[in-house]
Amino acid sequence: MIDTLLSGHELHKTYGATPALAGAEFTVGAGEIVAIMGPSGSGKSTLLHCLAGIVRPDSGTIRYDGGDLTAMSDTQRSALRRSDFGFVFQFGQLVPELTCLENVALPLRLNAVKRKEAETKAREWMERLEVADLAGKRPGEISGGQGQRIAVARALVIRPRVVFADEPTGALDSLNGERVMKLLIEAARDTRAAVVLVTHESRIAAYSDREIVVRDGRSRDMARAT
Amino acid sequence: MRSRYTHWVYLLCIVLGMSIGHTLLGLLESGPRHGYDLKRSFDERFGRDRSLAYGQVYSTMSRLLKNGLVEIDGLETSGGPERKRYSITDAGVTDVEQWLGQPEKPEPYLQSTLYTKVVLALLTGRDANEILDTQRAEHLRMMRDLTRRKLDGDLSDRLICDHALFHLEADLRWLELTTARLSELTQEIRT
Ligand SMILES: Nc1ncnc2c1ncn2[C@@H]1O[C@H](COP(=O)(O)OP(=O)(O)OP(=O)(O)O)[C@@H](O)[C@H]1O
Ligand SMILES: [Mg+2]
Numbered sequence: 001m002i003d004t005l006l007s008g009h010e011l012h013k014t015y016g017a018t019p020a021l022a023g024a025e026f027t028v029g030a031g032e033i034v035a036i037m038g039p040s041g042s043g044k045s046t047l048l049h050c051l052a053g054i055v056r057p058d059s060g061t062i063r064y065d066g067g068d069l070t071a072m073s074d075t076q077r078s079a080l081r082r083s084d085f086g087f088v089f090q091f092g093q094l095v096p097e098l099t100c101l102e103n104v105a106l107p108l109r110l111n112a113v114k115r116k117e118a119e120t121k122a123r124e125w126m127e128r129l130e131v132a133d134l135a136g137k138r139p140g141e142i143s144g145g146q147g148q149r150i151a152v153a154r155a156l157v158i159r160p161r162v163v164f165a166d167e168p169t170g171a172l173d174s175l176n177g178e179r180v181m182k183l184l185i186e187a188a189r190d191t192r193a194a195v196v197l198v199t200h201e202s203r204i205a206a207y208s209d210r211e212i213v214v215r216d217g218r219s220r221d222m223a224r225a226t
Numbered sequence: 227m228r229s230r231y232t233h234w235v236y237l238l239c240i241v242l243g244m245s246i247g248h249t250l251l252g253l254l255e256s257g258p259r260h261g262y263d264l265k266r267s268f269d270e271r272f273g274r275d276r277s278l279a280y281g282q283v284y285s286t287m288s289r290l291l292k293n294g295l296v297e298i299d300g301l302e303t304s305g306g307p308e309r310k311r312y313s314i315t316d317a318g319v320t321d322v323e324q325w326l327g328q329p330e331k332p333e334p335y336l337q338s339t340l341y342t343k344v345v346l347a348l349l350t351g352r353d354a355n356e357i358l359d360t361q362r363a364e365h366l367r368m369m370r371d372l373t374r375r376k377l378d379g380d381l382s383d384r385l386i387c388d389h390a391l392f393h394l395e396a397d398l399r400w401l402e403l404t405t406a407r408l409s410e411l412t413q414e415i416r417t
Contacts, residue, residue, distance in 0.1 A: 202398045206369035222363045
């Protein structure tokens, strides 16, 4: 059994009158890849946002690496996000004014790494994701699939301990979706990063080690379904 | 009358695994070979989950021979058992060409076992959700195995696994949709 790195217990979150989470459970171990599946509006993204410390649940606890995320201040949580977490979303995540290289280097720069060192590391990750030739281009000048690989490079550049990916291949065709997943999974395995992967596509979920299904804000651990 | 009969026999052959014959014929197009060689290249390229039995090769080749699609190119009798070398005839090449040019019949799987299980569960007051979820987990388990196999494999592994993956995905989407429609279905079945 893998030691738990990040977990959520009895998570509740309501937006106005809309219950988004109603007692969701979640655990992921170091180096483990867990898929979160479920119908649209069931609370997948809300769960991911809570686990990543972006959204504060109304009640319930989130533990990360032995600490209590729900007890941290906003400043502490954003510091943690910058140092330990990487993010890949469906679209619109790259800063349009920056070049691709600057985009990938950005998380390091936010962690006060010097420009030269940050860009060297960024270049390494871009090579690894086979997008090094796009270094000088801006996000508006590249394709969706290329943009997703840039986004994966940016998520991994700080060597995060957890990568949060919300529909990372949602806007891509099968071949490009697969390339992005393969590179993401390989890189995560190499760095022993945990991956929390929200997807409604089963072929994408099949890259995970385990899946949970969220329905009406409640989670179901499919490993225990049978 | 006679030609209609042969037409149906021919169709039946297609349905009942005539594709092994076509595949062997296709392999022969690159040059004459012994039955043993044919079996080996078949297994290498297409036999991942179902390698051919010698008997199957032998019976298929004698059928192709009888139909004039292959001919004996040489006989070896030195030492062991007699070994026939086959080569493809012009009629054989035409046959392969026709087979390749003809689309396969799409199988819509209406009335699948899964549908039957769900309806039966609802009729007998059992938890259909549980059945759907158990199946879903099983499908994903298989998709995971195939994905792993694909990641470690070469291009032909990937193509074969992808074909299976897309089919499983289609099933899984049906499972999800049915889960979402379960209360509607329950009402309809119980009234
Ligand atoms: N910021 C918000 N303000 C108000 N309501 C929200 C907000 N975010 C989510 N919701 C609501 O919470 C519920 C769960 O939303 P969530 O985005 O978590 O679903 P999801 O499972 O990610 O769906 P999808 O597959 O469509 O992305 C929905 O009813 C949604 O409308
Ligand atoms: Mg979402």
